[in-house]
Amino acid sequence: MNYRDLLSSGANVSVTLKLEDLREIFKEMSGSHKSTPKDAPAEDFLSRKEVLSILKIDSSTLWCWEKTGYIKSFPFGGRKRYKSADVEAIRTGTTQKKSK
Numbered sequence: 001m002n003y004r005d006l007l008s009s010g011a012n013v014s015v016t017l018k019l020e021d022l023r024e025i026f027k028e029m030s031g032s033h034k035s036t037p038k039d040a041p042a043e044d045f046l047s048r049k050e051v052l053s054i055l056k057i058d059s060s061t062l063w064c065w066e067k068t069g070y071i072k073s074f075p076f077g078g079r080k081r082y083k084s085a086d087v088e089a090i091r092t093g094t095t096q097k098k099s100k
Contacts, residue, residue, distance in 0.1 A: 045074065045081035054087055 006013065017025075051071075052059060065071045071090065073080040088094075 044084040045076065046084050046087055048080055048082070051082050051087050055091055
């Protein structure tokens, strides 16, 4: 029985693996996930206070914009963060693409 069959069985078992087998599983799993290119810039995120300051708006306005989908927030450690590109698009009035 391979590990995929074991996982799909839902059985409550303990498994002992050789380190090399574990490396092989991780290698296989990492190949199946979508990877980001190493040259791709990391996304910059802003805190709620930074967004309020940059856009010169009240917190209730930001709340309404989130509810209507005008801007999207992302949870980080129990706090909301906003993509700096989305905030800049609102600030400059340029068309923003939907955040995913």
